[in-house]
Amino acid sequence: DAGITQSPRYKITETGRQVTLMCHQTWSHSYMFWYRQDLGHGLRLIYYSAAADITDKGEVPDGYVVSRSKTENFPLTLESATRSQTSVYFCASTPGGSYEQYFGPGTRLTVT
Amino acid sequence: KQEVTQIPAALSVPEGENLVLNCSFTDSAIYNLQWFRQDPGKGLTSLLLIQSSQREQTSGRLNASLDKSSGRSTLYIAASQPGDSATYLCAGPQGGSEKLVFGKGTKLTVNP
Numbered sequence: 016d017a018g019i020t021q022s023p024r025y026k027i028t029e030t031g032r033q034v035t036l037m038c039h040q041t042w043s044h045s046y047m048f049w050y051r052q053d054l055g056h057g058l059r060l061i062y063y064s065a066a067a068d069i070t071d072k073g074e075v076p077d078g079y080v081v082s083r084s085k086t087e088n089f090p091l092t093l094e095s096a097t098r099s100q101t102s103v104y105f106c107a108s109t110p111g112g113s114y115e116q117y118f119g120p121g122t123r124l125t126v127t
Numbered sequence: 128k129q130e131v132t133q134i135p136a137a138l139s140v141p142e143g144e145n146l147v148l149n150c151s152f153t154d155s156a157i158y159n160l161q162w163f164r165q166d167p168g169k170g171l172t173s174l175l176l177i178q179s180s181q182r183e184q185t186s187g188r189l190n191a192s193l194d195k196s197s198g199r200s201t202l203y204i205a206a207s208q209p210g211d212s213a214t215y216l217c218a219g220p221q222g223g224s225e226k227l228v229f230g231k232g233t234k235l236t237v238n239p
Contacts, residue, residue, distance in 0.1 A: 057231040
């Protein structure tokens with residue numbers, strides 16, 4: 016399917032476990048982003064990538080790891096999940112150069 | 128540092144009314160501003176992107192304006208419909224980067 020997809024859509028995990036959220040886009044956009052959305056905080060940037068093998072921290076990167084070996088994929092890993100990481104996670108992409116950002120459908124993560 | 132504010136947090140109107148949603152930002156060097164719609168439990172859908180060289184952008188019943196000098200953008204919705212009920216978010220870039228800073232949104236309810 017064309018566009019931007021995220022998997023899984025829903026995930027329940029236990030404190031201390033490692034979790035990886037997947038993001039895949041078919042447009043070959045240069046830029047990809049991970050946001051989390053929480054009540055009271057809105058959308059906050061976790062990490063972003065300007066191209067394959069180029070990543071940088073956003074506003075709330077602690078406890079998260081990203082990689083981007085291929086342009087189309089941008090996985091987000093929670094190395095040791097904590098309850099404070101319970102959230103809805105959105106992936107987005109853009110070609111850059113003042114074009115729109117396009118968002119995936121989100122992953123709802125619950126850490127128990 | 129870019130900060131984006133949306134007031135009011137919630138708005139309820141009768142069907143058919145024309146309405147304006149407000150967005151203010153602190154960095155007047157903004158080079159574009161994007162408006163999104165989010166339905167409950169869903170991802171973000173891009174509505175309009177206004178470049179700094181434009182003053183307005185229109186899509187159907189939606190019209191967005193950008194005034195860099197006053198640090199404001201507005202989203203005008205004409206002849207509102209119950210299907211317009213959603214949360215509307217605006218976002219502007221952080222400095223000259225592709226990173227977006229989001230407002231916390233305005234939750235719109237259009238009553239039949």
